[in-house]
Amino acid sequence: MAKFFIDPGHGGHDSGASGKFSKEKDNVLKVGMRLKSLLETYGHTVKMSRSTDVFVSLSGRAKMANDWGADYFISLHNNSATTNASGFETFIQDSAVSVATSKLQATIHNAIASKIGVRDRGMKRKNLAVLRESNMPSVLIEYAFVSYPEDENILINKVEQLAQWTAQGIIAFAGGGKPATTPPVPEPSLPQLGDKSLYKPTSSAILNSTATVLKRLEQKTDLPLDPQWREKLLKGELTISDAIGLLYVAIDRGHIVGKTE
Ligand SMILES: [Zn+2]
Incomplete structure (x- = not known):
């Protein structure tokens, strides 16, 4: 240069x-x-x-x-x-x-x-x-x-x-180097069934996935989550046991009915 x-x-x-x-x-x-x-x-x-x-x-x-x-x-x-x-x-x-x-x-x-x-x-x-x-x-x-x-x-x-x-x-x-740009974020590849080494999600990944599932379920039904859990969910303050408990509640209420999007 x-x-x-x-x-x-x-x-x-x-x-x-x-x-x-x-x-x-x-x-x-x-x-x-x-x-x-x-x-x-x-x-x-x-x-x-x-x-x-x-x-x-x-x-x-x-x-x-x-x-x-x-x-x-x-x-x-x-x-x-x-x-x-x-x-x-x-x-x-x-x-x-x-x-x-x-x-x-x-x-x-x-x-x-x-x-x-x-x-x-x-x-x-x-x-x-x-x-x-x-x-x-x-x-x-x-x-x-x-x-x-x-x-x-x-x-x-x-x-x-x-x-x-x-x-x-x-x-x-x-001449000159290419202007610095942010490298593209690679798409996370879906784990292949049977490849157990890929199933090592972090706790934050579990929480994020659970939060996404719960938000989508709530959007699809007219049954909102309990306000206190909803607030925790939106604030990102759920613990893993909260998240699992909420999934049970969702199942009990019939939010999860086995339909795919
Ligand atoms: Zn001049």
């Missing part, structure tokens, strides 16, 4: 770009926090440049990642323009970059571009401080233009999807 440094751009007094309804620093922090937990469910380790609305310098971000020994650096941004520009693009450093860097960019880029529903502006290269100063393969994502209404709508309302698509790209590149 790998160490991912997730860098939501801007923060604090640096809002980044602003749209009509949102600020870049807030939009990317939401995606970043969600991306962190997604990657962690796949077994990766994640460190954030910021997890609150605070300012961190560009060099400070790269230094944090370098000091931590991150394997990969992912920077999250919203684009902005005074024109009607719209769309999605990713950046890697413009100088010589490793094959891993190009591959990381391509995998993340394609995972997002195929889903985000805005124009694909392409995989680009640019001399950017966080990319230049970080020692590991680094990709900067410009999800969409916060300055363009339809793009901003995605940045505000598709936080979960943006994080999911980004995580899918990262997992496609770096």
Whole structure:
């Protein structure tokens, strides 16, 4: 598993770009926090440049990642323009970059571009401080233009999807264990007649079975159990001898008539 440094751009007094309804620093922090937990469910380790609305310098971000020994650096941004520009693009450093860097960019880029529903502006290269100063393969994502209404709508309302698509790209590149899920509870197999070793029920199993039988009997007849026993039954306070006694009572009352369901 790998160490991912997730860098939501801007923060604090640096809002980044602003749209009509949102600020870049807030939009990317939401995606970043969600991306962190997604990657962690796949077994990766994640460190954030910021997890609150605070300012961190560009060099400070790269230094944090370098000091931590991150394997990969992912920077999250919203684009902005005074024109009607719209769309999605990713950046890697413009100088010589490793094959891993190009591959990381391509995998993340394609995972997002195929889903985000805005124009694909392409995989680009640019001399950017966080990319230049970080020692590991680094990709900067410009999800969409916060300055363009339809793009901003995605940045505000598709936080979960943006994080999911980004995580899918990262997992496609770096792999990851299957998210931890609760293992299915195996169906108890019915004991086979003749196999005496299987007939070793615990006292709680006996009580639970008896309680189930009594509840079903009561539902099938108009003869309720004695209130005091009924209360004990519902509270789970029956002892084994109580339970056996109740079964005798049920038989006496004719609750048990040998019919199957
Ligand atoms: Zn930015």
